[in-house]
Structure formats: C-alpha cells, structure tokens
Amino acid sequence: MKVYVCLKQVPDTESKIKVAADGKSIDSTGIKWILCPYDEFAVEESIRFKEKNPGATICAVSAGPDRVVDALRTALAMGCDEAIHIALPENADSYLTAKSLARAITKSGTPHLIFTGKQAIDDDAAQVHQAMAEFLSLPAVTVVLKAEYSATSVKLDREIEGGAIEKYEVATPCVIAAQKGMNEPRYASLPNIMKAKKKEIKKVTLAELDLTDTDTKVSYSAMQLPAERGACKMISGDVAAQAKELVRLLHEEAKVI
Amino acid sequence: MYWAIKPFFVFAAIAGSFSYFIFRSKILLNTLTSLPTKADRSDHIPSRIKSVFVDVLGQRRVLKKKAPGIAHTMIFWGFIIITIGTVEMMVDGIFRGVNLSLLGEAIYGRYLLVADIMTLAVLSGVCFGFFRRLVLKPAYLKTGVDALTVLAFTAGLMLALFGMNSFRVAADPGSTLNQYFFVSGFLGNIIHQSGLSPDLAFVGSEVFYWLHLLLVLGFLMYIPRSKHLHILAAGPNIFFRQLGTSKAMIKTDLEDENATSFGLGKISDLSWKGALDLYACTECGRCQEACPASLTGKPLSPSNLVHDFRTELFAHQAAILAKKTEELPNVVRADSGVTEDVIWACTSCRACEEVCPVHIEQTTLIFESRKNLVLMQSSFPAEMQTVFRNLENNFTPWAFGSDTRADWCRDLEVKQMADHPTAEVLYYVGCAGSFDDRAKKVATAIVKLLKKANVDFAILGKEEKCNGDPARRAGNEYLAQMLIKENVETLNKYKPRKILTGCPHCFNTLKNEYTAFGAQYDVVHHTTFLSELIEQGKLKPAVGADKEVTFHDSCYLGRWNDVYQSPRDILKAIPELNVTEMPRNKNKGLCCGAGGARMFMEEKIGTRININRTEEALATGAKTIAAACPFCSTMLTDGVKAKEQQANVQVKDVAEILAESIT
Ligand code: SF4
Numbered sequence: 001m002k003v004y005v006c007l008k009q010v011p012d013t014e015s016k017i018k019v020a021a022d023g024k025s026i027d028s029t030g031i032k033w034i035l036c037p038y039d040e041f042a043v044e045e046s047i048r049f050k051e052k053n054p055g056a057t058i059c060a061v062s063a064g065p066d067r068v069v070d071a072l073r074t075a076l077a078m079g080c081d082e083a084i085h086i087a088l089p090e091n092a093d094s095y096l097t098a099k100s101l102a103r104a105i106t107k108s109g110t111p112h113l114i115f116t117g118k119q120a121i122d123d124d125a126a127q128v129h130q131a132m133a134e135f136l137s138l139p140a141v142t143v144v145l146k147a148e149y150s151a152t153s154v155k156l157d158r159e160i161e162g163g164a165i166e167k168y169e170v171a172t173p174c175v176i177a178a179q180k181g182m183n184e185p186r187y188a189s190l191p192n193i194m195k196a197k198k199k200e201i202k203k204v205t206l207a208e209l210d211l212t213d214t215d216t217k218v219s220y221s222a223m224q225l226p227a228e229r230g231a232c233k234m235i236s237g238d239v240a241a242q243a244k245e246l247v248r249l250l251h252e253e254a255k256v257i
Numbered sequence: 258m259y260w261a262i263k264p265f266f267v268f269a270a271i272a273g274s275f276s277y278f279i280f281r282s283k284i285l286l287n288t289l290t291s292l293p294t295k296a297d298r299s300d301h302i303p304s305r306i307k308s309v310f311v312d313v314l315g316q317r318r319v320l321k322k323k324a325p326g327i328a329h330t331m332i333f334w335g336f337i338i339i340t341i342g343t344v345e346m347m348v349d350g351i352f353r354g355v356n357l358s359l360l361g362e363a364i365y366g367r368y369l370l371v372a373d374i375m376t377l378a379v380l381s382g383v384c385f386g387f388f389r390r391l392v393l394k395p396a397y398l399k400t401g402v403d404a405l406t407v408l409a410f411t412a413g414l415m416l417a418l419f420g421m422n423s424f425r426v427a428a429d430p431g432s433t434l435n436q437y438f439f440v441s442g443f444l445g446n447i448i449h450q451s452g453l454s455p456d457l458a459f460v461g462s463e464v465f466y467w468l469h470l471l472l473v474l475g476f477l478m479y480i481p482r483s484k485h486l487h488i489l490a491a492g493p494n495i496f497f498r499q500l501g502t503s504k505a506m507i508k509t510d511l512e513d514e515n516a517t518s519f520g521l522g523k524i525s526d527l528s529w530k531g532a533l534d535l536y537a538c539t540e541c542g543r544c545q546e547a548c549p550a551s552l553t554g555k556p557l558s559p560s561n562l563v564h565d566f567r568t569e570l571f572a573h574q575a576a577i578l579a580k581k582t583e584e585l586p587n588v589v590r591a592d593s594g595v596t597e598d599v600i601w602a603c604t605s606c607r608a609c610e611e612v613c614p615v616h617i618e619q620t621t622l623i624f625e626s627r628k629n630l631v632l633m634q635s636s637f638p639a640e641m642q643t644v645f646r647n648l649e650n651n652f653t654p655w656a657f658g659s660d661t662r663a664d665w666c667r668d669l670e671v672k673q674m675a676d677h678p679t680a681e682v683l684y685y686v687g688c689a690g691s692f693d694d695r696a697k698k699v700a701t702a703i704v705k706l707l708k709k710a711n712v713d714f715a716i717l718g719k720e721e722k723c724n725g726d727p728a729r730r731a732g733n734e735y736l737a738q739m740l741i742k743e744n745v746e747t748l749n750k751y752k753p754r755k756i757l758t759g760c761p762h763c764f765n766t767l768k769n770e771y772t773a774f775g776a777q778y779d780v781v782h783h784t785t786f787l788s789e790l791i792e793q794g795k796l797k798p799a800v801g802a803d804k805e806v807t808f809h810d811s812c813y814l815g816r817w818n819d820v821y822q823s824p825r826d827i828l829k830a831i832p833e834l835n836v837t838e839m840p841r842n843k844n845k846g847l848c849c850g851a852g853g854a855r856m857f858m859e860e861k862i863g864t865r866i867n868i869n870r871t872e873e874a875l876a877t878g879a880k881t882i883a884a885a886c887p888f889c890s891t892m893l894t895d896g897v898k899a900k901e902q903q904a905n906v907q908v909k910d911v912a913e914i915l916a917e918s919i920t
C-alpha cells in the first residue's frame with residue numbers, strides 16, 4: 001500500500017523577500033528554505049496513518065530545483081520511507097508542478113492516499129493538489145482538519161468559512177490537503193535525522209516524465225513588493241473632533257469610504 | 258578460660274563482618290567500573306588533594322550551615338579519633354596486650370583524654386541530630402528509618418564506649434591511666450563508689466566491650482546499603498569533583514557511528530562519576546532548601562532526584578554488573594519518581610551544586626536526561642518546538658529573520674567585523690540584545706558607553722548566531738552543536754582579541770563551552786568590562802536618576818562564573834546610588850526562573866519563581882531593581898507588573914543605570 005506526501009520547499013516566514021534583478025522572480029540569496037508548514041501537517045498525517053497501517057510505505061515527493069532535497073530529508077527524518085525529487089526549474093507554475101507530480105506518482109506505483117498541504121505559504125496559490133488530483137482522476141478534499149481511515153474510504157472533516165465543518169466520505173485512492181490543526185507535527189529524533197541523511201532520494205527528470213519546462217500555462221511578467229506600511233497616525237482632540245478627522249482621513253487619504 | 262576463647266570470637270566476628278562489608282563494597286565498586294560512559298577526572302591532582310583537605314577534613318561546605326555543620330564536624334572528627342581506639346580494641350581483643358599503651362603513658366594517656374572528650378562531642382552531635390529530625394523537622398530534611406538508624410547506631414556506639422571505659426576505671430581504680438578519662442573517669446568513680454567489686458566491674462567492662470564491638474561491626478555491615486555510604490564515597494567524590502566554579506556541559510559525540518543512544522536514558526548510561534555522586538549523597542536536603550523549583554512547588558527536588566536515581570541504580574545493579582542493560586527501562590518515566598515534569602522544571606541555576614557539601618553535580622543528571630528525551634524520544638515541552646524551529650531557521654529562539662539581526666543598531670553607527678576585522682573588541686550582542694525590544698535598549702546603552710570610552714569595537718551583525726545555550730540547556734545537543742560550530746567558524750575567521758558579551762548566557766557558553774569546539778578567546782561580560790573602564794578612568798559616572806537600587810545576581814554570571822563583584826562595583830561607582838542587598842544575594846541569590854531554557858517554557862506547576870524573587874526585591878524598598886542579564890530583566894519586569902508596582906519600581910540593566918549617569 002503506497003502513500004504519497006507531496007511537499008514544497010518555501011522561504012522561511014521570517015525571510016525578507018527581495019525581487020531579483022530580472023524583475024520577474026525572487027532573489028534567493030540569503031533565503032532560509034524550509035518545508036512548507038502545511039505540508040508538514042501532511043507529512044505528520046501520513047506517518048500517523050502508517051503507524052496504524054504498518055503495511056504502508058510513505059513516499060515523499062517534491063518538484064523543484066536541487067535545494068528541495070533538504071525538504072525531502074526533513075520529511076524522511078520525520079518518518080517517510082522513501083523520497084522522489086522531480087527536477088523542475090525555479091519558476092515552474094502550478095500546472096507543470098501538478099502534472100509532473102501526477103506522472104511521477106503514477107510511475108512509482110498506484111497510490112492508496114496522497115497527502116499534501118492545503119497551500120504553499122510562498123505563492124499561496126492552493127492549486128497544485130487539485131490540479132494533480134484532476135490529472136490523476138482522483139477525488140480531492142482540501143482544508144482538511146480530521147481524517148478517519150477505513151480500508152476503502154476516508155471520512156474527512158473540512159473547514160469552511162466561519163469555522164464551520166463539512167463532512168465527507170471519500171473512496172480511496174484520494175488526495176487529502178491538510179489544514180493547520182490537523183495534527184501536531186513531530187520533531188525528528190537524532191537517530192532518524194542520521195538515518196534520513198543516508199537514505200537515497202530518487203531523482204526524476206522532466207524528460208523521464210515526458211514533459212519539458214515549457215509545459216507551463218503561466219509565465220511571470222513582473223514581480224513587485226507590496227507598498228511599505230506607513231507609520232501609525234495618531235489623532236488627537238476631543239472625541240467628536242477625533243471622529244471627524246478619522247472619517248476625513250479614511251475618505252480623503254485612504255480612500256476607503 | 259575467657260581469655261583463651263575471646264580472641265577466637267573477636268576474630269570470627271571481625272572476619273565475618275569485614276568479609277561481608279568488603280563483599281558489599283566490592284559490588285558497589287564493580288557497579289561503578291562496569292558503567293561504560295567515560296568521565297575524565299584525572300587532571301589537577303594537587304588541587305584535588307587540596308580539595309579533600311578543605312572539604313573533607315576541613316568540612317568547609319558542611320560548616321556553611323552553622324548548627325548542623327558544627328554537629329557534623331564534631332561527629333566526623335570524633336569518629337576519626339575514636340576509630341583509632343576501635344582498631345586498637347580489635348587488635349587487643351585478638352592479641353591481648355597489643356595496644357596503644359605500648360607507646361608509653363604520656364602518649365597513650367593523651368590519646369585517651371582526647372578520645373574520651375570526642376566521645377562526648379559525638380554524642381552531643383548525635384543528640385542535636387535527633388533533636389533536629391524529631392523536633393525541629395525542617396521541611397527539606399527527609400527523616401526516614403535510615404537516618405534514625407544511623408543516629409541510633411552512633412549514639413549506641415558512644416554509650417557503649419563510655420560504658421566500657423567507665424567500668425574499666427571501676428575495675429582498676431588505682432590505675433594511673435584513669436586520670437586521663439575525663440567523662441569515663443567521672444562515671445567510673447561513681448560506679449566504684451557505689452561499692453561494685455572490681456571483678457564485677459571488669460565483667461561490666463567486657464560486656465560493654467562486646468556491645469561496642471558488635472555495634473561497630475553491625476554498623477560496618479549496614480553502611481554500604483544506607484545513606485551512610487557517604488562516609489565511604491564522599492571523600493572520593495570530593496577528590497574527583499568538578500574543579501573550580503565554571504563548568505561546561507558534557508560535549509556529546511554525535512558523530513559516533515556506534516552510539517545507539519545519546520544522553521542519559523537508562524541508569525546504565527551514567528558515568529562512573531555520576532554513580533559516585535549518587536553514592537555520596539548524605540540526604541542532607543540542603544540542595545532542596547536552595548532550589549527555586551522546590552521552593553515554588555515544582556515536582557523537582559534535587560535531593561529527591563539524586564535519591565531516585567540511586568534507587569534506580571541499586572534496583573538495576575545486577576543487570577549493570579552482568580552488562581545486560583538492553584532491557585532496562587528509561588530512568589525518566591511515570592513511575593520512577595523522575596518524571597518529565599521533574600526534568601523540565603530545572604532552571605539550571607546551580608544553587609543545588611553550590612550548597613552540596615559533597616560536591617554532587619545534580620545538573621549533569623538533568624542535562625543528560627534532557628538530551629536523551631530530546632534527541633532519542635523527541636519528547637519536550639510543546640513550546641520548545643517553535644523555539645527549536647526558530648533556532649534552526651533564523652538562529653534565534655524568537656521568530657525574527659536572521660537578516661534583521663543588526664537592525665537594532667541601524668541608527669547607531671556601529672561597525673561590523675566584516676568591515677572592521679581588526680577591532681580590538683568584538684561585541685557579541687546576543688539574541689536578546691538584537692531582537693528583544695527591552696534588551697535592545699540595553700545594547701544601545703552598552704554601545705553608548707563603549708563609544709564614550711573610545712573603545713574600538715565591532716559587532717558580527719548577520720554573521721552572529723545564537724550562542725547555543727537555549728538549545729543545549731533544553732537538551733537539543735544536535736541543534737546546539739550546529740549553532741556552536743557555525744559561530745566557532747565565524748569567530749576563528751576574525752580571531753578577536755577580546756569578546757564582550759551583553760548576556761551572561763552568551764558569556765558562559767562562549768567562555769566555557771566553545772573551547773571544546775576549538776574556539777578559545779578572552780570573553781568578558783559587559784559588567785566586568787564596564788567596571789574596568791570606570792577603574793581606568795575612561796568612564797566617569799556622575800549622579801544619575803537611580804538612587805535606591807537592589808541588585809539581582811544572574812546565575813550564569815554568579816554561580817556559573819563567580820562574577821559577583823563587577824556589577825556591584827559599577828553601582829558603587831555611581832555617586833549617591835545606594836545598593837540594598839536582598840537577603841538571598843551573591844552565591845545564595847535566587848534564580849529569576851529563566852535559566853535552563855525555562856525562559857521559553859511555560860511555568861504551569863506551582864507558584865512562579867519570578868514572583869518569589871520580585872517580592873524579595875520589592876521588600877528591600879529599592880526603586881530600581883538592577884540586573885545584568887536580559888532574561889533576568891524580563892522575568893523581573895514581569896514580576897513587577899504582576900505585583901502592580903510598575904509605576905513605582907523599574908527594572909534596569911546595570912549598563913543602563915551607568916549610561917544614564919554619564920552625560
Ligand atoms: S540547578 Fe537550580 S533549579 Fe535545577 S535542581 Fe539545582 S537548584 Fe533546582
């Protein structure tokens with residue numbers, strides 16, 4: 001029984017993002033890359049699944065440049081059994097990523113479950129898991145908080161607006177995209193970190209998947225940073241004057257009312 | 258007839274009990290030597306010998322606690338002197354007439370006088386012991402059957418000795434030796450005057466001879482399994498002790514391919530020195546009395562910890578001796594007394610180690626247990642996971658980007674080592690000084706003072722990383738070593754002549770723990786550096802804003818590194834500033850609660866340590882609580898707020914107080 005976890009390596013939340021000289025990508029110097037926190041929930045969920053289903057093999061898959069190997073090692077240290085690295089260029093879009101993941105998974109063995117995070121915290125696109133499910137012709141449920149597994153189906157709780165829960169029962173194989181709160185990801189023990197360092201990470205090229213780096217639907221024309229947040233403005237005077245000034249500022253300066 | 262058979266019985270009794278004693282002691286010794294974990298304590302032999310003189314014969318630490326200290330010293334010295342007589346008694350029992358009287362009456366008489374007085378001294382000490390355990394009953398003192406048995410044995414021994422000597426005097430009232438018996442002579446005269454015949458008195462003395470002998474031998478057999486084992490182990494433990502004040506945590510070899518476990522999981526992971534520590538404990542409870550965790554209702558008591566580890570060691574002695582330790586359980590578990598809550602409650606303040614009369618290293622047990630929990634079992638307080646992540650990704654325990662590390666001094670014109678590698682002083686700011694809003698102000702004050710004194714300094718900026726203390730003290734040796742190695746590389750690139758730190762934790766780690774990783778530098782805490790600048794006349798404090806001040810000692814400056822004076826010197830150098838000491842100051846200072854990575858953990862059990870300390874500080878009436886550590890400052894500031902005194906009392910770093918006194 002094969003279980004996959006698809007993961008992305010993203011800049012650390014505290015990294016200062018700078019636009020690269022080409023104006024179309026980010027400058028990756030000085031960026032600390034981490035395993036996307038949502039994908040971490042997915043990794044944890046897959047390991048917990050395996051703890052209850054010892055026959056399962058968990059395969060971590062990541063598509064991206066060579067640096068993503070570190071994210072795969074993190075997943076291996078947490079408890080994944082094997083890992084596949086799909087070599088993709090830095091700026092690959094969600095379409096190519098999803099397609100390459102789908103093909104690599106198909107090649108590697110029929111999935112029983114595919115876990116992933118609900119979105120990556122860098123571009124926040126939240127597209128890959130659904131596109132990948134589409135390419136694999138599998139059902140996908142995203143923003144999942146809870147899963148109960150049985151032999152042929154999974155009962156899922158999905159968070160929707162306002163904290164309400166939708167309940168699903170989905171036949172396996174299926175794609176499950178984790179929301180924060182699905183579990184508490186574990187901290188890898190030292191022996192597992194050491195073992196992970198020695199595990200082989202299988203590298204797959206686009207050519208092996210019958211794809212090329214031009215199989216994209218989106219290209220970036222320009223990137224820019226959001227405007228710097230201005231300093232706080234303090235309004236003084238009595239309450240009536242303050243209210244008046246506030247309305248004027250919202251209307252004239254911020255132009256929101 | 259009696260004289261013909263006595264030697265055989267005496268010999269048989271001695272031979273039997275000594276064999277048993279040696280048999281038991283051998284097991285204890287073999288247990289030590291069967292432990293595979295190494296500990297090297299073969300250095301500085303002269304200092305070690307000196308320490309035995311001072312702390313064993315001189316009872317230096319024992320005497321730190323007045324009444325029990327004096328009582329113990331009387332018992333200790335009394336026993337040593339009386340033991341000479343006890344050996345004499347045994348020899349004389351076997352070879353009649355072979356005794357100290359052969360040395361001539363002048364010497365023998367004096368010995369008898371001293372021994373007789375010492376018997377009284379021991380008896381008084383024991384009486385005080387009973388009084389303390391049965392009437393005074395201080396909370397930190399455990400009084401079990403063991404403690405009372407030991408006292409009863411000792412009392413019985415002394416009484417038997419008096420009995421034997423008194424009846425001897427009565428049996429031979431004309432003997433010239435009688436004049437030397439101070440107490441027994443007095444008692445002997447009473448017996449004599451009561452009309453007891455010398456023959457019967459002789460029988461009485463022999464009865465007491467046997468009573469004394471059997472008590473001695475019984476005691477001997479009792480020792481190896483009791484808390485009285487300390488009379489065998491304390492001496493060696495003091496000889497092999499951690500010398501000096503400063504110490505480094507054990508550097509675990511994480512690259513060891515053959516290691517199956519790291520840190521202290523099973524009891525068999527102890528080193529021989531760790532086991533010797535356990536043997537040496539006298540259960541005096543002094544460590545518990547000083548421990549901030551115990552004082553605030555946490556499940557940790559260092560003396561219980563040592564006791565529970567010892568129970569575990571004795572329970573698994575057979576497995577250790579047979580070297581079949583694979584199946585042993587971890588010491589830290591729900592039913593061993595040493596629970597995870599116990600291990601995580603420690604602030605690593607070393608108050609316990611400071612007061613322990615036999616130099617036991619309690620923090621080693623705690624640090625090594627934490628290592629095992631984190632590295633092998635990934636088990637630690639949930640809050641620490643974020644801290645570990647931040648340290649891994651941004652080299653600071655807080656969630657700030659590493660490339661903003663030097664942002665605090667953007668407007669201060671501070672040079673960086675990369676641009677000014679020859680700077681005389683490398684100012685190692687630390688994570689708090691770099692990121693914490695409150696501590697940034699302290700760092701700013703330090704910069705102001707350095708500039709005022711024309712010190713040629715530079716910081717590492719983005720090249721600086723957390724020194725490794727929070728990770729290391731929280732048991733994450735792997736992460737700590739990663740940080741340490743990266744910092745060592747940076748430091749060795751610049752080879753600074755002096756490193757100035759703004760935090761006692763940076764100070765301690767850089768000074769004491771980096772040497773094992775190949776970086777040995779002259780490291781100084783800012784209070785020492787600034788007090789030197791004052792002494793050299795480079796800083797001239799004038800009257801400042803703070804007048805009534807109390808100073809809180811940081812554990813990592815004081816008990817870890819013996820820096821008590823410099824912060825006080827700075828405060829003293831400021832005119833019109835008056836320092837009122839708290840009752841618990843210097844090496845008796847109470848921890849703020851933040852050490853041992855407790856800064857980053859929640860304090861859910863018992864009362865809060867920082868409140869306890871803040872109350873003490875507020876009671877001095879001072880308007881300013883001075884600290885020399887960013888973590889202490891945070892803890893005390895929180896304490897002042899909790900006591901709703903923030904309008905009246907401020908917490909400031911000594912550097913800030915000084916900076917405000919210099920225009
Ligand atoms: S180091 Fe401090 S907190 Fe830890 S056991 Fe010793 S006295 Fe208690």
Ligand code: SF4
Nearest residue numbers: 538539541542544613
């Ligand atoms: S560890 Fe030291 S201070 Fe604590 S009870 Fe034992 S001997 Fe006393």
